[in-house]
Amino acid sequence: MKQVNFSLIASDGMARRGRIDTPRGEINTPAFMPVGTAGTVKAMYPEQVRETGADILLGNTYHLMLRPGAERVAGLGGLHTFMDWQRPILTDSGGFQVMSLAKLRKLTEKGVTFKSHIDGSSHELTPERSIEIQTLLDSDIIMQLDECIALPAERKEMERAMELSLRWADRSKTAFNNQANRALFGIVQGGDDPELRARSAAGLQSIGFDGYSIGGLAVGEPQEVMFRVLSDITPELPWDRPRYLMGVGKPDDILGGIERGVDMFDCVHPTRAGRHGHAYTRFGVINLKNARHKDDHRPLDEASPNPNCRRWSRAYLHHLVRTEEILGAMVLSQINLAYYQELTAGARAAIEAGRISDFAAETRAAWAAGDL
Numbered sequence: 199m200k201q202v203n204f205s206l207i208a209s210d211g212m213a214r215r216g217r218i219d220t221p222r223g224e225i226n227t228p229a230f231m232p233v234g235t236a237g238t239v240k241a242m243y244p245e246q247v248r249e250t251g252a253d254i255l256l257g258n259t260y261h262l263m264l265r266p267g268a269e270r271v272a273g274l275g276g277l278h279t280f281m282d283w284q285r286p287i288l289t290d291s292g293g294f295q296v297m298s299l300a301k302l303r304k305l306t307e308k309g310v311t312f313k314s315h316i317d318g319s320s321h322e323l324t325p326e327r328s329i330e331i332q333t334l335l336d337s338d339i340i341m342q343l344d345e346c347i348a349l350p351a352e353r354k355e356m357e358r359a360m361e362l363s364l365r366w367a368d369r370s371k372t373a374f375n376n377q378a379n380r381a382l383f384g385i386v387q388g389g390d391d392p393e394l395r396a397r398s399a400a401g402l403q404s405i406g407f408d409g410y411s412i413g414g415l416a417v418g419e420p421q422e423v424m425f426r427v428l429s430d431i432t433p434e435l436p437w438d439r440p441r442y443l444m445g446v447g448k449p450d451d452i453l454g455g456i457e458r459g460v461d462m463f464d465c466v467h468p469t470r471a472g473r474h475g476h477a478y479t480r481f482g483v484i485n486l487k488n489a490r491h492k493d494d495h496r497p498l499d500e501a502s503p504n505p506n507c508r509r510w511s512r513a514y515l516h517h518l519v520r521t522e523e524i525l526g527a528m529v530l531s532q533i534n535l536a537y538y539q540e541l542t543a544g545a546r547a548a549i550e551a552g553r554i555s556d557f558a559a560e561t562r563a564a565w566a567a568g569d570l
């Protein structure tokens with residue numbers, strides 16, 4: 199009996215409020231999933247990540263297979279035990295990171311061979327090995343191996359990568375062997391071509407997956423291209439399965455994704471931006487590096503439910519960022535992740551109340567009016 203199940207609780211237009219039940223706990227959707235690349239959400243204790251409202255976080259197959267190694271993590275009890283996060287974890291298949299980080303990559307029908315960006319050692323990632331690694335990590339939601347290409351691209355290149363990804367989807371599903379205690383997602387490719395995207399979605403559904411990721415986006419295309427692809431593809435995906443938009447995004451990307459039927463999001467942005475002095479608030483993003491803050495005694499947002507937005511002056515946060523104090527990265531990472539969770543929690547409530555378009559309008563108005 200499959201122990202990972204998606205329930206649709208409410209919908210409002212294309213927007214959906216759902217819940218994924220897993221052996222390690224529930225995931226409320228729309229969900230923002232913080233990225234814990236190498237077994238840690240940078241500058242945060244796991245319990246702090248939970249306190250921001252996160253139900254699930256992401257681990258990275260590529261980084262963990264290189265260091266400390268998948269077999270080593272398995273020998274240490276799996277990724278949940280290793281990092282002491284007992285709730286759901288989603289892992290990527292690693293192909294995307296190979297193409298963006300590794301050296302001397304060679305892609306064939308079998309898979310991809312590459313040299314580690316850490317120590318130059320040789321590695322091979324195939325659909326079968328990727329499933330094995332994600333299973334060794336004991337991940338709760340795992341991804342097929344796919345090929346993601348950057349946009350813009352030639353149509354024949356988009357078609358080639360999409361068709362390869364479909365063949366790898368079939369091999370991934372076979373290697374997955376219907377494990378009941380975790381979910382396997384297929385990944386829709388096809389660039390910005392509606393016909394290729396539709397073929398990919400249909401091909402994946404004929405193989406059958408527990409959820410459907412939308413890949414090949416957040417790779418440099420303008421937001422309107424991403425939104426058009428989403429509007430084209432979500433109606434083609436099963437209504438009763440989660441949709442995961444990979445690598446997205448900034449708050450306005452996430453709001454637009456929710457309005458177009460996406461359930462799950464991940465992005466390194468909130469934590470990376472936090473480490474670079476950018477704070478996300480209800481009124482938009484504020485660059486605390488800017489000298490204009492150096493005498494500003496006002497808190498970041500005195501009406502925020504997050505104590506860290508009320509506790510310190512903007513001048514102090516500016517000081518932490520300018521001096522590159524570790525506390526600056528810690529505080530701004532927490533502030534940004536908490537804001538992302540506030541946004542998705544607000545969307546969940548709005549969809550349940552049948553008022554997602556009002557919520558979206560109010561949220562965008564606050565971003566635009568921002569007194570930062």
Ligand SMILES: Cc1ccc(CCc2c3nc[nH]c3cc3c(=O)[nH]c(N)nc23)cc1
Pocket residue numbers: 233234235256257258259289290291292293294341344345346385412413414415416417444445446464
């Ligand atoms: C830990 C972790 C980090 C990052 C990711 C998502 C990484 C990611 C993309 N990020 C931006 N655009 C992306 C597209 C794809 C894609 O098409 N396929 C895959 N497998 N991953 C993608 C997953 C897990």
